[in-house]
Amino acid sequence: MAKNFVTRDEDYSQWYNDIVIKADMAETSAVRGCMVIKPYGYAIWEMMQAALDKMFKDTGHVNAYFPLFIPKSFFSKEANHVKGFAKECAVVTHYRLKNDENGGGIIVDPDAKLEEELIVRPTSETIIWDTYRKWVQSYRDLPLLINQWANVVRWEMRTRLFLRTAEFLWQEGHTAHATKIEAEQEARKMLDVYAEFVENFMALPVRRGVKSENERFAGAENTYCIEALMQDGKALQAGTSHFLGQNFAKAFDVKFLSKENKLEYVWATSWGVSTRLIGALIMAHSDDSGLVLPPKLAPFQVVIIPIYRDDEQMLSVVQSAKKLKDLLVKHGIRVKLDDRDTQKPGFKFAEHEFKGVPIRLALGPRDLENNTVEIARRDTLTKEIISIDGIENIVIDLLNTIQSNLFNKALKFRDENTYEANSWDEFKDIIENKGGFVSAHWDGTSETELKIKEETKATLRLLPLDYGENEEAGKCIFTGKPSKGRVLFAKAY
RNA sequence: CGGGGUAUAGCGCAGUCCGGUUAGCGCACCUGCUUUGGGAGCAGGGGGCCGUAGGUUCGAAUCCUACUACCCCGACCA
Numbered sequence: 419m420a421k422n423f424v425t426r427d428e429d430y431s432q433w434y435n436d437i438v439i440k441a442d443m444a445e446t447s448a449v450r451g452c453m454v455i456k457p458y459g460y461a462i463w464e465m466m467q468a469a470l471d472k473m474f475k476d477t478g479h480v481n482a483y484f485p486l487f488i489p490k491s492f493f494s495k496e497a498n499h500v501k502g503f504a505k506e507c508a509v510v511t512h513y514r515l516k517n518d519e520n521g522g523g524i525i526v527d528p529d530a531k532l533e534e535e536l537i538v539r540p541t542s543e544t545i546i547w548d549t550y551r552k553w554v555q556s557y558r559d560l561p562l563l564i565n566q567w568a569n570v571v572r573w574e575m576r577t578r579l580f581l582r583t584a585e586f587l588w589q590e591g592h593t594a595h596a597t598k599i600e601a602e603q604e605a606r607k608m609l610d611v612y613a614e615f616v617e618n619f620m621a622l623p624v625r626r627g628v629k630s631e632n633e634r635f636a637g638a639e640n641t642y643c644i645e646a647l648m649q650d651g652k653a654l655q656a657g658t659s660h661f662l663g664q665n666f667a668k669a670f671d672v673k674f675l676s677k678e679n680k681l682e683y684v685w686a687t688s689w690g691v692s693t694r695l696i697g698a699l700i701m702a703h704s705d706d707s708g709l710v711l712p713p714k715l716a717p718f719q720v721v722i723i724p725i726y727r728d729d730e731q732m733l734s735v736v737q738s739a740k741k742l743k744d745l746l747v748k749h750g751i752r753v754k755l756d757d758r759d760t761q762k763p764g765f766k767f768a769e770h771e772f773k774g775v776p777i778r779l780a781l782g783p784r785d786l787e788n789n790t791v792e793i794a795r796r797d798t799l800t801k802e803i804i805s806i807d808g809i810e811n812i813v814i815d816l817l818n819t820i821q822s823n824l825f826n827k828a829l830k831f832r833d834e835n836t837y838e839a840n841s842w843d844e845f846k847d848i849i850e851n852k853g854g855f856v857s858a859h860w861d862g863t864s865e866t867e868l869k870i871k872e873e874t875k876a877t878l879r880l881l882p883l884d885y886g887e888n889e890e891a892g893k894c895i896f897t898g899k900p901s902k903g904r905v906l907f908a909k910a911y
Numbered sequence: 912c913g914g915g916g917u918a919u920a921g922c923g924c925a926g927u928c929c930g931g932u933u934a935g936c937g938c939a940c941c942u943g944c945u946u947u948g949g950g951a952g953c954a955g956g957g958g959g960c961c962g963u964a965g966g967u968u969c970g971a972a973u974c975c976u977a978c979u980a981c982c983c984c985g986a987c988c989a
Contacts, residue, residue: 421950422923422938450981505987574988575912582988655989694989725948764949771949782948792948911989 420772425706430650431578437700438579441709441773451577451584455693458773459580461717462696463587467567469619469714470589470691473611479563479591484545486569487536492544496669499543502636506573508538508584538571543637543662543688546592547670554594554674554684561604562594580697581654581911588692594684596676598663601685602640605661608689609642612657620695621712621824622646622702623832624656625855625906627880632864635688639663645879645906647832648701651853653879653908656698659689697911703797703824709774710796712824713817718754720746720813721770725763725782732759739781742791742809749810751817771796776820777813797823838904845895845907849876855908859901861894870896876907 423440424432438444443459455463471481487510494500514530539545550562567589577583591608595601609626616624624644634641638660646656667673667683676682703710713719724739726732736757743755754775756766763780770778778801780792791809794801797820804812835854839845848856856876860866867878886902894901 446981502988570989572988575986576983576988586989588989658989690989692989723948727947731947762947762949762951764947764951766950767948768950780948784948 420707420768423706423708423772426649433706434697434701435579437704437709443696443700443709444579446579449584451574453577453579453583453585455587458717459696462699462711462715463693465715465717466615466619466695467589470611470615471565471567473615474565474589474591477563477607477611479565479593481566482564483566483568484542484549486539488539488542488545490535490537492548493537495544496637496665498665499637499669503540503572507540508571508573510536510538539568540570540572541688541690542566542568542570542590543592543666544670547666547672547686550592550594550684551670551672554672556675557596557677560594560596560674560684561600563591563604564593565589565591578697580693580700582694586693588690590688590690593687594667594672595686596674596682596684598685601663601687602661605640605642605659605687605689608687609644609657609659612659612689612691613644615691616644616646616656616695616698617825619712619714620699620702621714621821621828622656622698623825623829625880625882627882627906628885629658630864630867630878630881630905632867633878635660637662637665638688639665642883643880645855645908645910646698646702647828647835647855647908648698648911649831650701651835651909653855653910654694654698654701655879655910656695657689657691660687662686662688702828704774707799708772710824711774711776713776713821716774716776717752718775719752719817720754720777720779721766721775722753722755722779722781723763723766723770724755724757725780727783731783734786735781735783738786742779742781742806745810746813749814751810751813771799777816779809779813795820797827839895840892842895845870846874849874849907849909853909855879855906857904857906858895859892859903860905861897861899861901863897866894866896870907876909879906879908879910881905 423436426433441458442456444453444455447454511532512526512530513532514527515524516527518525553559553562569585569587571585574582574584593604595604613624613626616622624646626644629641629643635658640661642659644656645653648654664683664685666686672684673681674684699715700709703712722739722743724735726735739755739757743753746753756770767778774796776796778794785791789806790803791806792801792803795816837848837852837854837856839848839856839858845856845858860878871877882903885905888903890903892901893899
């Protein structure tokens with residue numbers, strides 16, 4: 419176990435904070451509620467961005483950039499949208515500072531008040547749809563398939579690094595379509611893209627579903643989501659994809675002439691994932707020795723640590739280590755050679771272990787003599803000495819093994835912590851004493867959903883995609899009224 | 912926004928009740944020697960407007976007042 423590091427059992431939330439800080443991913447900043455993402459944390463984000471961006475491009479999307487500031491009047495055009503975000507908006511009211519004549523330092527110049535206040539975007543639907551109005555005239559202009567990588571601000575009272583901060587980084591896709599069916603398919607398609615990313619790259623299994631009316635995005639007709647289970651038994655929403663209907667098209671008057679020469683409103687979607695995924699990544703796989711990263715997202719997949727006693731040994735060992743690195747890099751592996759002479763090997767072992775590097779190779783004088791290398795895997799914390807011949811294939815295989823091992827472990831955990839509840843007592847017992855996902859019958863009303871939340875703190879995470887279509891009908895565990903099917907509850911982040 | 916707490920070196924803390932030498936400890940940092948296959952040892956060294964502003968006093972980290980910031984627990988959220 420790592421030094422000065424709390425275990426998950428002792429204090430899960432302290433454990434999480436310690437990983438973020440001690441693995442050098444992020445820290446709190448001088449600005450309330452905002453974090454500094456440090457190079458190692460940002461490198462993970464860049465890995466995520468690269469993978470997602472490719473998936474977006476492969477599904478026909480292109481990137482663009484829209485303004486950080488949104489005129490207040492735009493914001494109020496879609497009633498539900500304002501209602502959802504009004505409480506957490508940062509507002510720009512002035513555009514100039516000046517020196518205080520009374521010696522009070524720099525003050526806001528009261529003469530520089532903006533005619534119209536600007537909202538710092540909490541999401542960009544409004545500014546984007548105001549722009550799309552100008553871009554769309556004909557069905558020939560559709561579909562518009564655009565994504566933007568950006569920062570957004572939601573003024574949160576209580577924050578946690580990566581999981582909830584006032585400013586965060588994300589991507590938001592905003593698409594416009596000629597038909598309802600096409601927009602609905604787009605929203606579903608992007609949900610699948612997210613699920614595929616989280617499962618394949620983050621090695622984290624997800625449940626796909628639909629949000630209840632209560633949890634739906636402000637301004638959406640329908641919100642699809644993926645939910646993942648963390649090691650403490652709490653669910654985390656890993657991504658959302660919204661079918662926006664014609665709500666924003668109507669609010670911003672975005673119309674097109676159809677093939678039949680009829681003027682129609684366009685159909686919309688939006689979808690996003692954020693740096694919160696880094697929080698999910700940490701909580702899904704890490705252990706009491708620190709961060710554990712899936713090979714596909716690890717900034718370094720392999721770290722090589724040279725071991726030597728004197729300068730002469732250092733020379734030959736480091737030289738061999740460099741050759742080893744070059745060989746692995748040639749095979750497309752991300753490798754760090756930690757040849758710092760200022761730290762001892764033991765220190766480096768501990769450091770890279772804490773930072774979650776999937777594979778460690780240690781190379782010393784004995785290895786040079788015997789043509790061997792010590793190979794250690796982060797996910798199982800096991801190590802062995804192997805022949806260095808064909809090391810590149812062994813590493814490639816092991817990276818794949820680790821990736822699937824992490825997924826399988828997370829899947830097993832998820833399945834073992836998914837329960838069916840058939841009575842209210844059973845439901846309460848599972849939520850209070852076990853945690854995890856609870857599949858239960860529900861009468862379909864917001865009222866019941868809220869009461870369940872009030873009494874147990876569990877929220878309705880999702881309705882399965884085939885909700886209402888399957889044969890199993892039952893009675894709501896809370897009210898006993900008829901249910902169209904089981905839905906998933908959990909305590910959530 | 913409610914309830915509770917904290918503020919002293921880069922980080923973590925002691926000292927504060929009961930005012931009195933030059934404000935201390937651990938980690939980290941710097942220098943040297945010995946070390947190096949799982950977080951090295953010894954010796955020496957540097958670093959402080961004790962959160963801010965006022966007050967009481969011969970004298971304040973310590974007592975009083977106000978302010979500010981941060982943390983934890985609740986309601987909201989990706």
